Amino acid sequence: MEYNTENTKQAVRIQTSIFNAIEKKILVSMAKKMPAWVTPDLLTFIGFIGAAVIATGFALTNVNINWIWLGIFGFFLNWFGDSMDGSLARVRNTQRKTYGFYIDHNVDCINEIIMFVGIGSSVLMHLTFAMAVLVNYFLLSVFVYINCHLKGEMRLTYGGLGPTELRILVSIASLICIYVPAIRDFRFPIDLFHNHFDITVFDIFSVVVGVLILVAYTVSFFKEAAYFAKLDPLKNPEENGDNKA
Numbered sequence: 001m002e003y004n005t006e007n008t009k010q011a012v013r014i015q016t017s018i019f020n021a022i023e024k025k026i027l028v029s030m031a032k033k034m035p036a037w038v039t040p041d042l043l044t045f046i047g048f049i050g051a052a053v054i055a056t057g058f059a060l061t062n063v064n065i066n067w068i069w070l071g072i073f074g075f076f077l078n079w080f081g082d083s084m085d086g087s088l089a090r091v092r093n094t095q096r097k098t099y100g101f102y103i104d105h106n107v108d109c110i111n112e113i114i115m116f117v118g119i120g121s122s123v124l125m126h127l128t129f130a131m132a133v134l135v136n137y138f139l140l141s142v143f144v145y146i147n148c149h150l151k152g153e154m155r156l157t158y159g160g161l162g163p164t165e166l167r168i169l170v171s172i173a174s175l176i177c178i179y180v181p182a183i184r185d186f187r188f189p190i191d192l193f194h195n196h197f198d199i200t201v202f203d204i205f206s207v208v209v210g211v212l213i214l215v216a217y218t219v220s221f222f223k224e225a226a227y228f229a230k231l232d233p234l235k236n237p238e239e240n241g242d243n244k245a
Contacts, residue, residue, distance in 0.1 A: 016157075023164055053071070054071045062122065115194040132207075143220060158216040
């Protein structure tokens with residue numbers, strides 16, 4: 001079976017995050033200075049390496065809290081690769097809309113799993129809470145991909161927050177945990193679903209993020225459902241010639 005890429009349309013990217021304007025200028029400027037041997041696929045791979053570095057750094061906090069610095073470097077590396085691959089292709093006018101979409105979003109999902117497992121394995125957070133946030137994140141991602149297919153829109157930010165802003169927030173929270181022991185060592189005992197947890201500040205932070213993602217998903221779901229209901233209204237069977245009486 002052959003797949004025709006000629007009629008594949010590029011989805012409209014909707015980015016309204018806090019740092020989008022300045023980030024775009026930085027990425028375009030960097031892309032123009034990239035040597036020829038740097039390719040979008042290489043940058044995608046660098047983003048993947050960044051995710052692995054994040055996971056390694058956070059997992060190693062069980063040995064020493066200062067390993068968070070490695071995780072923060074991983075966030076930069078992940079941002080550089082993940083944000084630059086598409087920017088470089090657009091600057092060079094070498095976009096591969098079908099292949100690029102396929103590779104980019106599959107690798108994104110792999111990266112998210114690696115990062116959340118790594119952070120959930122750290123001394124700062126329980127894996128249960130990390131996985132709960134990951135489920136909500138994937139729920140919103142699936143919504144975005146469905147909307148991209150049906151509506152031709154790829155919304156990358158919600159409430160002024162996108163991947164870049166989340167990387168910055170987690171990095172700041174991580175630095176606070178390094179230099180403010182009272183926050184890092186905070187524990188609140190709670191029994192949840194027949195399991196005992198000593199809740200950390202990162203756990204509380206993850207709950208807040210998870211709730212915000214779930215709210216964004218719920219509001220967007222009903223908004224788009226109303227849009228698609230008008231676009232594809234319920235038809236009378238008689239109008240379709242289905243009335244056999």
